[in-house]
Every structure is written in structure tokens, then in C-alpha cells.
Amino acid sequence: MSSLKKIGKLILRFIEYHIVPFFGWLFISKNKYVNVIYYHDIVHDEGDTYMRTNIDVFTSQMLWLSKNGYETVRFDELDDEHIRFKKKRVLIAFDDGWLSNYTEIFDLMMRLRLKYNIFLTMGEISNNPKYLTWDLVRKMHKSGLVGFGAHTYTHPSMKDLARVDFKHEVDDANVLFEKEMGYQPVDFCYPFGYYSEDSNIKLEWESGYMHIYTSEKLYSYQQNGRVIFGRNGISTDYPMHYFKKKVKGYANWYQVYNACFYQKLLAIYHGLRQRRNS
Numbered sequence: 330m331s332s333l334k335k336i337g338k339l340i341l342r343f344i345e346y347h348i349v350p351f352f353g354w355l356f357i358s359k360n361k362y363v364n365v366i367y368y369h370d371i372v373h374d375e376g377d378t379y380m381r382t383n384i385d386v387f388t389s390q391m392l393w394l395s396k397n398g399y400e401t402v403r404f405d406e407l408d409d410e411h412i413r414f415k416k417k418r419v420l421i422a423f424d425d426g427w428l429s430n431y432t433e434i435f436d437l438m439m440r441l442r443l444k445y446n447i448f449l450t451m452g453e454i455s456n457n458p459k460y461l462t463w464d465l466v467r468k469m470h471k472s473g474l475v476g477f478g479a480h481t482y483t484h485p486s487m488k489d490l491a492r493v494d495f496k497h498e499v500d501d502a503n504v505l506f507e508k509e510m511g512y513q514p515v516d517f518c519y520p521f522g523y524y525s526e527d528s529n530i531k532l533e534w535e536s537g538y539m540h541i542y543t544s545e546k547l548y549s550y551q552q553n554g555r556v557i558f559g560r561n562g563i564s565t566d567y568p569m570h571y572f573k574k575k576v577k578g579y580a581n582w583y584q585v586y587n588a589c590f591y592q593k594l595l596a597i598y599h600g601l602r603q604r605r606n607s
């Protein structure tokens with residue numbers, strides 16, 4: 330890598346690890362809802378699955394949460410009190426339903442008494458050997474440690490609803506979940522984090538989901554009686570100091586950025602264009 334590229338990378342990393350969290354810290358009062366962090370597969374070596382996390386990295390992060398007295402919450406505990414932002418409260422979520430969410434971490438989390446939640450891609454459960462089985466899902470649920478939510482049937486992008494079989498991805502997924510678990514899921518997470526305003530509105534009115542989770546670092550907000558959550562993905566190569574900032578909710582800054590800078594820049598740009606055209 331050329332030294333110029335190296336310097337560029339260092340600057341970007343400095344902005345990501347230090348400048349952005351500084352603004353997050355400054356605007357911390359904008360966090361109205363519990364801070365959400367999320368993972369996917371947990372692996373031992375390098376691994377090859379999407380956005381995986383190394384077990385040693387994960388273990389040291391969980392030990393830090395436990396040692397620092399963090400309160401963790403399950404989906405079904407999100408009442409008026411527990412859904413609110415609170416210092417030292419975090420909701421830990423896993424996407425997809427990987428088998429490692431049981432085999433690698435269940436005992437560890439039980440020992441540390443850290444609750445966590447899993448969004449299930451329903452069609453993979455008990456069908457794909459890399460994923461959980463319904464028996465394991467029920468066992469984890471019964472333990473009182475793990476909450477479960479929906480993540481569609483086949484994991485499509487929900488950005489363009491015209492290309493999605495909404496009935497299959499939402500209704501059939503809910504029916505299967507209820508058949509296996511005996512209750513309806515009320516927490517839903519978008520596959521790949523892709524969504525549009527239309528998908529939000531359709532889900533709000535037609536799915537029965539009360540909490541809808543995106544993968545953006547935005548401040549969670551209420552819309553049509555539902556809570557739309559912003560979330561913080563935890564990458565396996567984050568240094569510990571950045572993980573701590575993410576847990577504290579300092580990375581939820583996109584809306585401030587939008588409101589303060591982007592919109593103003595856009596207004597100036599449109600103003601200049603209008604001038605040139607007139």
C-alpha cells in the first residue's frame with residue numbers, strides 16, 4: 330500500500346473511532362430508546378460467513394459488559410420502562426439464527442447472566458445445518474436468557490416491495506414461528522438492513538410487528554405506534570475502546586449529521602443551481 334493510501338486510511342479511522350463518537354457523546358440526549366448492538370455468526374478461526382465475529386473478541390467484549398454492570402434485555406421485556414435509553418443498558422441482537430449462537434456462546438452468556446436476542450430467518454431453521462433447530466430455539470427460549478424475533482422466511486432485500494413476496498416473507502414466517510413457539514413475534518429485523526419508507530409503513534400496518542430494526546446508526550424513533558430502531562453492528566476488528574463507544578450509544582449520529590450538515594449542503598447546492606438556471 331502506498332504511504333498516501335496508508336495516511337488516508339489512518340485519517341478515516343481516526344474520524345470513525347474518535348470524531349464521530351465525539352458528536353455522538355455531545356448529542357447523547359437524543360438517544361430516547363435502548364441502545365442496540367448486533368452480531369451475526371461467531372467463529373473460531375477466520376471463518377467465511379457474512380460479518381462474523383471471532384469468539385475471543387466476542388468473549389472479551391461480553392466480559393467487559395458483565396464487569397461494568399451492564400443490564401441486558403430480551404425482546405419480550407421491552408415494556409415502557411425497558412425500551413427507554415439508559416446508561417448501562419444494552420440490547421444484544423444476533424441476525425439470521427446461526428448455530429454458533431447456541432454452540433459457541435450460550436454457556437458463556439449463561440455464566441455471565443447476559444441476555445441476548447436472535448432474529449430468525451425462518452426457512453433456514455431446522456433446514457440448514459449451519460443454522461439453529463427449532464428444538465434448540467425452544468430450549469434457549471425456555472432458559473429465560475434468549476429472546477427471538479423475525480427476519481423473514483428467505484432473507485430477501487425488503488427495499489423494493491414489488492420484488493418481495495410479502496405474504497410469504499411476513500405472514501408465512503409468522504405462522505411458522507407461532508406454530509413452533511406458541512406466540513407471535515413482535516420484533517422484526519430487515520435482511521441486509523435494506524428497507525424503504527414504503528416497507529416500514531407496510532410492516533407497521535400489516536405485520537403485527539411492534540419493533541422494527543434497521544442496521545443504521547440512527548436514533549431510534551416512533552412512527553405509527555411502532556418503534557423503528559437504529560442499530561450498531563460490531564465488527565470483529567474493532568478495538569476495545571471503539572466497542573465501548575458503540576455500547577454507550579455514541580455511534581448513533583446519522584440523523585444529527587443529516588439534519589445539521591447534509592440538508593444544509595443540499596439546500597445550498599439547489600440554491601446555486603437555481604441561480605445558474607435563472
Ligand SMILES: [Zn+2]
Pocket residue numbers: 424425480484519520521
Ligand atoms: Zn440477516
